[in-house]
Structures are given as C-alpha cells and as structure tokens.
Amino acid sequence: MKLSEKAEEILEALWIAVEEKGRAYLEIDSVGIAGDDPAYAELTEVAFIEVKNGCVYFRPEGRTEGRQTIRRHRLAERLMMDVLNIRGEDGDRKACQFEHLLNEGVDTKVCTMLNHPTTCPHGKHIPRGDCCIEAERLGDMGVVPLTELKSNQEGEIAYIQTEDSKKMQKLMAMGVLPGNRILLMQTFPSYIFRVGFSEFAIDTQMAREIFVRR
C-alpha cells in the first residue's frame, strides 16, 4: 500500500504534534491541507487516523506509519545535506520531494549508507528503524573515519576519501588499501597505525580521510 504525498504529510504533522509536542490531536486548520481533501478519507479508510470535530487523531497502526514517514523525511534531509551537499531551504524543499521515494526498503539502504544517523540537520530526532536496532545489536559501527576508532582498536580499511588524488596514491603505495586490516595504535599527538608489519604516523586531517569498517 502506498499513500499519497498529501496523506504522508498529514501523518508527519500529526506525528510531530502527538509524539514531539505531547498533544492528543491535531487541528485540521493547522495542517495546511483543507479538511475536504481526499487525503483524509484515504487515511481514514486504512484506519490510520480518525477525524472528529475538525481534529485529527491517531489510530494505533497510524502511529507506526507516522513514525516511518517522519523517519523517511528526516533521512531525506540528511541525504540532501551529507551526500548531495544541498543545504538550506533548497535542501528542505528537495527533501520533501525526495522522502516519498524512500519506501520499500530504500530507506534502510539510505539509513545504512548514512551510518544510521540519529538526528536530522535541524537537530530533530530521527526515529530508529529496524536496521538501526540490528546494527546496534551487532555492535556494528559501520564505516567510520579512523579518527573515531580508539587506541588499540582494529578494523578493515573500507575506502579512502580524499580530494587530493596524489595523496591517495601515496597512501595506497604505502599499503593503505581497502580490504587491509588496520590497527590504530595511538591518537595523540599524531595518529599512529599499523598495516601488515609496517607502522605509519599521520595527522588528524589525514586520519579523517581513511574510512574504516570495524
């Protein structure tokens, strides 16, 4: 079942009102979608909401769906900012259009790619999905920069992200290649790590460019 875009927006507004502002209902006037819009009927039909006296109430299934909708919205915002580097109002608008595509498992993929973010760019909480819970259960930190590892933690090099291709070549020539095991030995005053039988020292800026999977 796929909801219309307007229906999803109603769910989001309702979820914010109920879950984040602690209200019991949402007045239709404050939604921005007229009360006679077919979206309300659509949601009532699948028993997600109830409309009484110009106010919208959640039904249990609707609450779960609302949570998922808001999650997709905020993931879309993160995607705009972190990956596509579109910020500000432009980012918000694009995110609003994009969120509707994040269903049928796409949200899980995006969430994993973004390494299970917990807040949106505006600092609001992103409800956790199954993938987040599973990752936490496995203790899977996902792919993080070398700077996030603690001393004596080991990982596998996932990729090197640097704009300077010369530097990347140098790192690769030194044996810092995706797939190799890397052991972080020290973090201050410089990062020291071991790959194979060799030890290397790099500065913080460079450590941020080496991404490691634990």
Place this chain on the structure above:
Amino acid sequence: MSWFRKRQDTAESSAGAVVRRKVALVGNPNVGKSVLFNALTGAYVTVSNYPGTSVEVSRGSAQLGDETFEICDTPGMYSLLPITEEERVAREILLTEAPDLVIHVLDARNLERMLAMTLQLMEADLPVILVVNIMDEAERMGLTIDIPLLRQRLGIPVIAAATARNRGVAEIREAILTYDGRRHVPFGYGRRMEQNIAAVAGELRGSYRLSVKALALLLLQRDEEVEALVRTTEGEGASRIESLVKEKTFERRESFHLELSMERKEIVHGLLEGVITLPDKRRETFASRLSRLTVRPLTGVPILLVVLYFGLYQFVGKFGAGTLVDLIEKQLFEAWLNPWIIDLAGRVIPWEVIRELFVGEYGIITLGFRYAVGIILPIVATFFIFFSLLEDSGYFPRLALLVDRLFKKIGLTGRAVIPIVLGFGCDTMATMVTRTLETVRERIIATLLLALAIPCSAQLGVILALLSKTPGALLVWSVCLLLIFVVIGFLAARVLPGETPLFYMELPPMRLPQFRNVLTKTYTRMQWYFMEILPLFILASVLLWLGKITHFFEKLIGWMTPVMASIGLPKETAVAFIFGFFRRDYGAAGLYDLQTKGLMSPRQLTVAAVTLTLFVPCIAQFLIMKKERGTSVAVGIGVFVSLLAYGSGWLLNEFLLATGLLA
C-alpha cells in the same frame, strides 16, 4: 625528454670492454639499498634508519669476477608513478640511464605491500632481480618466506638477504654476473583494465625504453612527464592518443587509481599464496616497547629532554666544545703548534708581509687553520656522532610525529624536524636536506628559519663557551632566538600563500645503531664538512690579510663603526662581523677572542652574540640556498635576515639599556 627513448643497441658494450654494465638499486625508502650499495662497491654512502635520506644519487663501481659494473643507488620510491621529488629522481635514473640490470630491494616483513612495485618493474620489461632483504628481522618475528616458490612464480631471480649482516650479498653478486636476459612470468589485470591498456598501447607507435604496456598505464594515470614524452615522440598521432586517454580516464574517473591498486594487490595476493607463513601472534620486542614510549607525549617528551640533555648539552656542549676544544685549541695549537710555527716562519720567511699571511693576526695557520681544526672540528665531530646515533636508531620519525602539531603552527610539518635538527649541526647541510620537504612553501620557510634562527653546532659551541661565563646572558640569548624562531615562523606561515601539507610518515622499527655504521657515517659527514669549510677559512684568512696590508680593512671597520655603535657595540666587534660574513661561527670565534681580551661588557657580548647568530649565514649556506631555492629567494632571505638581525640587535640593546638587565 629524449631520455625516455629506447637506448641505442649497445653493440659497442659487448664488443669493447669500455662500456661498463650498469646496475640500479631501487626500492621503497629504508629497505637497505644503501647498505647493499656499500657492500657491492666498498664505497661508503650515508646509511640511515630514516626514510628519505638518500637525496643524492650515489654511484660507485663493483668488481665482480672479471667485470667492472657501475652501481647506482637511487632515492626511495614507492611506485613507478612518481609523486615526490625523490621518486622523480629515482625514476629518471631508471629511464635516462637505461640500466642493464635493476635490483629491486624490498623489506621481507612487508613483502606483500612492496611486491606491487616489482610487478610494475616487470611489467615495464625492465631486467629485474628481486632481493628480499631484512630477512633476519622477519625471521625473528616468526615470518617464513618460501623463496624458491616465489622465484618460480615470478620467473625472475629472487634472493633472500640481510645485507646489514652481510647475508645474501655473495648470492646477489652471483646473480648480477649470471643474469641472462629479461624474462618473467606474465600476469594480467582484469578484462576491463587490459582492454583499456591495450587500446592505448595499440596507438603507441614510437620506440620507448619502457614497455608500451607500462607507458599506457602511466598515461592512464595521467603522468605528466610521460604525457609530454608521448607528445614529442608520437608527433601527429599524439592528439589521437591524448583524446583516447582522456576518454578512458573520464570513463573511469571515479576510481581508476584505486582499482589499479586493488588489482595489483589481488595479483600479489595470488603470487604470495603459500609463499609467506605468518606467525600466529605478533611478538613484542624490546624495540617495539621502546618505540611506544618515545611516541607517547607523557613519556616521549621526557625522553626527548633526556636525549637533548645528554646528547647535545653534555656530549656536544661539555665534552666537544669544552674538553676537546681545550685540548686541541689550547694545548695543541696555542701551547705547542703556534709558537713552533711562528718561530719556524720567522726563520724561513724573510718578508714580514708574507709571514703575516701565514702566521700573523689573521694568518692562514694561526687563525684559519686553528679555528677550523681547533674549535670547529671537535664540536662538529661530536655533533655528527650524536646525530648519526639518533638517525640510525630510528628516533627521528618518532620525533617528527611528536612535534608535528607544533610545527604546523609555523607552517611546517613534522617532516621538517630532520633539517631543523640537522641545522644545529650544519645549516648548509640542512638547507640541502630541505628538498625532502613536500611543498615549495615548506622548503622556503625551513630555509628561512635555518638561515635565521638555527645556530650551527660550531657557532653554538663557541657561543655557549662565550656566554656561559656571564650569568643570564645565555638565558637572554636563548629566549631571543626562540622568540624569533617562533614569531618569524608563525608570520611566515601566514604571509606565504598556500597551505601546510598533510603529515604522513612511515615509522621504521627502532634498532640498536651499529657502532661501525655510526663511525663511518660521522666520518663521511666530517669529510664533507671539512672539505666545505677549510677552503673558506683559508680564503677568509687571505682576504683579511689582503684587507689588512692594503688598509682597506681599517676603512671598512671605520665605515662599520657607526653601525656597530648604534647597537651599542665597540668598534672591535666589526672585525668579528666581517669574519661572520664568511662563516657565522668564525665570527663568533672572533667574539670569543675579544671577550678573552676583556673588551666587552656582558650587555655588549649578548647583543653581539644575538645579532651575529641571526646574521647572514655563512657563504657556503648562501650558495646552497641559491642552488636549492633560486637566486631571488636566496637574496630575499639574505636581505631579510640581515635587516632582522640588525633590527633585533638594536631592539635588544635598547631593551637591555632601559631595563638595566645584564648591566
């Protein structure tokens, strides 16, 4: 760029014995190329446990059987695609000189990582012998390598060695003698990579020294030198090749370098299947524990202070500049040699003027030689022993990472710690070593700081001796220099355009320096230094003598007196400053003479010492600056340093007068 082209068939080399066969040693930094070079040639090049010290290319000849080979040691390179200046130099040798044999030396412990370059050399159709070096340390770690199997897999001669222990050297000699042409087991990349290579290689019609496959790959990696070469060699076809390369690289713009590296890694992985047996557990050695202590700030900083106290202060300062100078200068020269020589000259040379030249106030023997041998030599010798010990132990890379954060503030990275520390020995040598720094900006800042605020050991020794008799003077001098070093570095980092490069460095395992190595290394450095300074000292003596007999000197002192007076110094110091123009330590030694005669107050002494330390570097350093950085930068630094030195002297004098310190 003609040197890339295929060399003429060396028919004359097989006919006549005139042309020697050439052997090039290549490999990563710090894998023992220089040790092998020494073992093969019997000559000595500086060997150190520090990546990137072979800046210059060493050459020597080796007598193997009836044949004499020319051996050439290259700076360390990580890959056939050069990134740093050193790698460019190394590759140029491979290409311009078309060696008859390339010996790839690698570190057994890092066989898997370093074998990728062997593949590149083989792929370029170079005649390769592989030396798996440092086997002793690998074995100690519990690593075993099946050399015969590796030889069979690669199809080239493979030799296990520990050249520092002279193991495997005989086999290497044998392999050089019996090498019979290039052949290796072919290996290939994935289908897409091979298609790309073939497409580009197929267009290359000219004749080149490297295989077209290697060239095609370098083109695809956008190697500018190779692009230029192809452009000149291919003529009309060049633009077609260029657009083809552009098309291919655009297609794979996302990750060509990465994929190539990964494919090579896969190939290496396959080649080493069953060749290497890793130990189940890493063995913790004393060296690795010590290494850890030196890199942690909490233990590393105290260790650094201990090293500096015993190494610099006690050994170089007290023993070198104190005990040894006393012994050689006071006992040998003043008490014994000088009177004898003066007496001899008095009897042999009838002309007063000529006698003056040799044994007069500024005589070649009584001044030039005495300064060089009596004062400078013992100080520099002890410093170089200290430096070589540190270098061989592998301490410097650890020091580099320890100070990286601080050095970033003055526009340098930790890498610059080597030239800066070496500068305390000899600024000229250190200026030469600044070329190992990555960016031009960093090199200029380091060159400037060396010229300005780093006193060389000779100068340091004399200044310590000079100021230690006056309480507080040494402190004022040190604070002034440190302040100027930091402030000028800080400003230079802000004024010069560009960014401070990132810091990365390989940490070689710590080793116990080998006594013989340290001594020979000190000896070669001393030799270089002495050859460098002795002629200058003699020249200075001759010029001073000329100045004296023509009375030009008196005029010069006359001109300089107001300048000296403006920073509160007596006119006699002008002599020391004129000396200082030849070498700063020479000038400082001049001050030493003045002080012994009781001609200067503590304030004057301190001002003179600070000004002279900051002043124009010695002529040799200026010449090297010109050679390394170009005339305009060298002159610019020279003028800036002179003005700053004078300005600081003036300021310090005013400050001391106003506060009454050191009165």
